[in-house]
Amino acid sequence: MDDLFAVVTPGLESIALNEMQGLGFYPLTKENGGVLFKGDLNTVYRSNLNLRTVSRILVRLGHFHASAFSELRKKASRLPWEKFIAPGQPISIRATCHKSRLYHSDGVIERVLGAINDRLGSASTHHKPSDMEEKSLYQLIVVRLVNDECTISIDSSGELLHRRGYRLETAKAPLRETLAASLLFASGWNKIDPLLDPFCGSGTIPIEAALLAKGIPPGFSRQFSFMLWPNYDKSIWENLLTIIQIKSSNELPIIQGSDRDAGAIEMSIANAKRAGVSDLIEFTCKAISSISPPPMPGFLVTNPPYGFRINSNKDLRNLYAQFGNVARSHCMNWNIAILCSDINLLAQTRMKLDTSFRFNNGGIGVFLGKGIVL
Numbered sequence: 001m002d003d004l005f006a007v008v009t010p011g012l013e014s015i016a017l018n019e020m021q022g023l024g025f026y027p028l029t030k031e032n033g034g035v036l037f038k039g040d041l042n043t044v045y046r047s048n049l050n051l052r053t054v055s056r057i058l059v060r061l062g063h064f065h066a067s068a069f070s071e072l073r074k075k076a077s078r079l080p081w082e083k084f085i086a087p088g089q090p091i092s093i094r095a096t097c098h099k100s101r102l103y104h105s106d107g108v109i110e111r112v113l114g115a116i117n118d119r120l121g122s123a124s125t126h127h128k129p130s131d132m133e134e135k136s137l138y139q140l141i142v143v144r145l146v147n148d149e150c151t152i153s154i155d156s157s158g159e160l161l162h163r164r165g166y167r168l169e170t171a172k173a174p175l176r177e178t179l180a181a182s183l184l185f186a187s188g189w190n191k192i193d194p195l196l197d198p199f200c201g202s203g204t205i206p207i208e209a210a211l212l213a214k215g216i217p218p219g220f221s222r223q224f225s226f227m228l229w230p231n232y233d234k235s236i237w238e239n240l241l242t243i244i245q246i247k248s249s250n251e252l253p254i255i256q257g258s259d260r261d262a263g264a265i266e267m268s269i270a271n272a273k274r275a276g277v278s279d280l281i282e283f284t285c286k287a288i289s290s291i292s293p294p295p296m297p298g299f300l301v302t303n304p305p306y307g308f309r310i311n312s313n314k315d316l317r318n319l320y321a322q323f324g325n326v327a328r329s330h331c332m333n334w335n336i337a338i339l340c341s342d343i344n345l346l347a348q349t350r351m352k353l354d355t356s357f358r359f360n361n362g363g364i365g366v367f368l369g370k371g372i373v374l
Contacts, residue, residue, distance in 0.1 A: 003060035004043065005153065006035045006051065011359020015182045016053045023050055044156050044226055045237050049219040052181035052212065055160050058142060058153035059084070066150040067101045069111050076115035076152060083231045084154045085139050087122035095143040102145055112143055112152065139225060158225035164211075165222045166275035169202060169267040175303050175339075177218070179361060180208040186357055186368055187301045187337035192253055194298030196331070198291050198323075200257030203268030203283065205301055209255050210277035215246050252280055254294050260287045288319070288326050293334075300331050300373070303339040317348045324349030327373045338369040 008016040013030045020028055020035060025047065029036040034054075039047070047057050062079045066072040085091065093112055095105040102108055113126045140155035162178040183205065189195060191213045197205040211218060220241075226232060259265055265285040272278040293300075304323065305316060327336060327349070336353070340346045343355060346369050353369035360366070 001038045001040060002044075004037050004039050004047070005031075005058040005060060006037065006047065006054040007056040007058060008034045008054055009179065009182070009359060009361070012053060012179075012182050015185050016051070019051060019053050019185060020047075041226075041231070041233055042236050042240075045224075045240055048157055048161065048224050048226070049217045049240055051161065052208070052218045053178050053185065055162065055178055056155060056157045057161075059156055061152045061154050063149065063151045065148055066145070067148045069102060069107060072102060072108065072150060073111040073115045073118070075150075076112050077118040079115070079119070079152065081116050081119045084229050085116065085120065086228065086230050087120050089228070090138045091116065091126050091141060092138040093126050093141045093143060095145070097145040098147075100145040100148045102148070108143055108145065112141065116141075137228075139228070156224060156226040158223065161219065163222065164218050164275070166207065167202060167204065167271050168274065169270055174202055175204045177204055177208055180204040180303075181212065181218070183301055183303070183337060183339060183368060184209055184212060187299055187335060187370065189299045189301065189335075193335075194254040194256070194294045194296060196256045196258075196291070196293050196298060196300050196334075197302045198258050198288050198300070198326075199302045199304045200259050200268055200283070201261075201264050201303070203257050203264075203271050203281070205303065206255050206257035206268070206281045206283070207272050207275050207277060209301075210252075210272070210280040211275060213247070213252050213255070214277060214280065215244070216276060217244060220244070249279060254298070255281045256284070256291075256293065257281055258284045258286050258288075258291055260285065288323055291326060291330055293330055297333045298331075298335070300327060300334050300336045302337075306341045306345060316345060320345050320348035321350070324351055327351070331373050334373045336369075336371055336373050339366055340369060341366045343367075 006016060010033050013035060017028050017030050017035050025037050044057060064075045066075060093109045095108040097103045097105055097108060109126060142153040144151045162176040164177050195209050200206055257268055262285045265283050268283045272281050341364050351371055353371040355367045355369050358367040
């Protein structure tokens with residue numbers, strides 16, 4: 001059993017831990033920026049395939065004391081690199097150093113690369129892939145030095161896990177898929193009641209809701225770094241795909257997404273089609289004042305525009321006030337969850353909301369306002 005680490009947006013560790021518990025991963029230890037757990041190759045494959053709120057799955061390859069470059073190279077060369085790197089495969093190494101004698105990250109990268117070549121007897125090269133290059137061909141290695149204690153991890157995911165493969169088009173200020181899934185979990189949505197997003201943009205929240213309700217794993221149609229490992233077992237992966245149980249349409253909830261931007265709705269429809277859930281979501285181009293939710297109570301989960309994302313000079317108070325009025329007239333007794341960055345802006349809705357759930361979204365401090373529309 002290896003130590004594995006699920007990388008999570010800081011502040012969302014509890015959401016990820018609860019998701020992982022529900023999927024049977026164990027034992028789980030919440031840490032800053034992620035969740036530590038244990039598992040074998042099957043666990044690595046299964047976590048990449050199924051986890052909706054996690055950014056990356058790392059395999060902890062080694063942990064040791066290193067206060068000199070010679071010590072770092074010697075100990076790193078003892079690690080089983082041959083399980084994860086094919087001879088000559090391009091490598092990307094990221095190193096961070098805190099309160100350690102080895103404080104120069106470039107020097108650390110050089111010694112770890114040397115250790116890999118010592119072990120493999122080949123000339124692997126370190127290179128940071130550009131945005132134009134195929135990053136999936138590079139094996140990412142993460143090196144962290146804290147108080148002279150070195151942890152070396154192998155990335156099993158490749159592209160960040162929010163890249164599901166369906167969102168080729170985005171509207172303004174797109175919401176990452178992993179964050180959209182986190183909002184759905186945090187809202188308490190039960191995959192049964194209706195769900196409405198009246199500021200849907202390119203459709204990420206409704207699409208993630210549909211994937212969740214339908215039982216389609218987020219990693220169903222993408223590639224992962226572990227598929228290039230010398231010890232990759234294709235039979236394990238194919239077996240995981242055969243046990244997926246996708247629900248039929250008659251078992252699924254009503255999911256609606258709307259936006260006043262016609263271009264955004266076109267993107268939403270195209271993205272939903274690529275995700276395989278276009279039959280489950282009703283996308284319409286309409287202003288917030290024109291929404292027509294189903295009569296039974298449901299969940300209103302949304303990411304309205306806020307100043308940092310769209311235009312810091314634009315006064316959005318009227319929009320939030322109108323949103324509050326429309327919610328009370330059309331969605332009475334619905335559960336509501338609103339992502340926002342400004343408590344004063346949210347106050348314009350005149351709804352009593354719990355704002356204790358806070359985290360960072362792209363460097364911006366945000367919170368989820370949750371409550372019941374009354």
